[in-house]
Amino acid sequence: MSDSSFRILIIGVLIACSLTHVRSDASDHRYKVGDVVPLYANKVGPFHNPSETYRYFDLPFCSPDGIIKEKREALGEVLNGDRLVSAPYKLNFRDEKDSAVACRKKLSEQDVAQFRSAVEKDFYFQMYYDDLPIWGFIGKVDKEGKTHPNEYKYFLYKHIQFDILYNKDRVIEISARMDPHSLVDLTEDKEVDVEFMYSVKWKETDTPFEKRMEKYSLSSSLPHHLEIHWFSIINSCVTVLLLTGFLATILMRVLKNDFVKYAQDEEAADDQEETGWKYIHGDVFRFPKYKSLFAAALGSGSQLFTLTVFIFMLALVGVFYPYNRGALFTALVVIYALTSGIAGYTAASFYCQLEGTNWVRNLLLTGCLFCGPLFLTFCFLNTVAIAYNATAALPFGTIVVIVLIWTLVTSPLLVLGGIAGKNSKAEFQAPCRTTKYPREIPPLPWYRSAIPQMAMAGFLPFSAIYIELYYIFASVWGHRIYTIYSILFIVFIILLIVTAFITVALTYFQLAAEDHEWWWRSFLCGGSTGAFIYAYCLYYYYARSDMSGFMQTSFFFGYMACICYGFFLMLGTVGFRASLLFVRHIYRSIKCE
Structure with a gap:
């Protein structure tokens, strides 16, 4: 990434930080006796x-x-x-x-019915x-002493x-x-x-103003919760150590034997038939099918990875209190919006390395690969929210602002990144020459096909994070607070x-079985954790939550599908990049004629 692009990205992050501290008004939170302190009603549901x-005054x-x-909102x-x-x-x-009277109102029969329905659905308010x-x-x-809902009494x-x-x-x-x-009585x-009445009691405390938000994060820092979090960490670390130790031992020993075997073959006789991964050295760097889509997926995955890293940086410095x-x-x-240049640069650069020619179409595909499904999902869910008259429905002005950001920031940076990637003239580094015609892949058992391999690849990463997933879900789709970033x-x-x-x-193992079509397989295996996370969504919704109704169900599964798709692209990129480094290393270590 160029220096100018990096400066733009840093400035944008600083802008995001400055926009986060949303205040009730322009005051410095200091008041004299009798001063008006801003009190806003937010929503009910x-x-x-x-x-x-819903809006607070949607109820009567x-x-x-x-x-x-x-109030004007950010x-x-x-x-x-x-x-x-x-x-x-x-x-x-x-x-x-x-005590004081806030206001008086005569509730009509319709108002009573509306309040009763809200009480029945366990409505809460937030201010x-x-x-x-x-x-x-x-x-x-x-419900005390009542056995049938018709006998329940409802109170406001x-x-x-x-x-x-x-x-x-x-x-x-x-x-x-x-x-x-x-x-x-609303029965x-x-x-x-x-x-409607209210009363106020004031009490002095020694707690400093800077620590007034700490009490909201105490729930996630309670000893028994911390024990569970650290158990999750230890479980994940043990998984990593066992996995890395196993893979390092197996791969190093197997690769060492392979290198020794291939070196002896070269010294002994050239007419011996090669087997294993060296046998396909002329095909392993053959460019994948649908290389424009592949490059676009790498570009989008790289952008989402960068986005995640920056979000973690802001979280660790305390922005998301x-x-x-x-x-x-x-x-x-x-x-x-500001990282779209990374997607354009990565996609165009890799696409040109794969000897692609239509880089403009590749850029369009990159820009739509993640935003397209997200936009379609948003259109459907926003329509549902409008039908419910819920606050989740975005106002027209906000939609215009987002479209302007996409038009004036995201798209130009995507194009600039694509032009920079096209002009980088980087060549694909392949240690072996690729033959003119591909070798036929030998018949393989069913467990070496794509779906079983994806299942194996996704299960281990998911097992390392599933304990933490519950707390994240309970925070995003519930009322728990998550602060242990x-x-x-x-x-x-x-x-x-x-x-x-x-x-x-x-x-x-795929290359050892003489299957040289590893490009897409490594991306799919790396990203398969996203499918496991979405499967966990089903478990969480039906077994661990009390969510119900068409709107909540569509919002949960709709937006979680987009999030899991983002995980698929990001982790798929990580998996492919790691595999590419590994494949280049092993084929660079042997002599391939």
């Missing part, structure tokens, strides 16, 4: 369906003045489904009050007070108790408790007069090592 969220809550003020907040509006409560700084998250359930279902909470900790002139912590004795469809999820989406969009980074490194080693081993 079924507790077990994290993607199915009342607003104090009948006016709903919307790109990451919109992508995260946040829709902040002014809340019906006023929590001025250190304003002691026992932000001085950028600190607040949660609470909007009601409860009384009408009183919220806010407990706020402060340190001098700053807010440190806030929690909301629903008063179990202040309820509205019958009849009009109800409701007074708890409940700043908008930061992650902003960083993903910005860094993906250092452990996740170690697991990622282990995943790369295991993927590289198992792909190299399978490539050697």
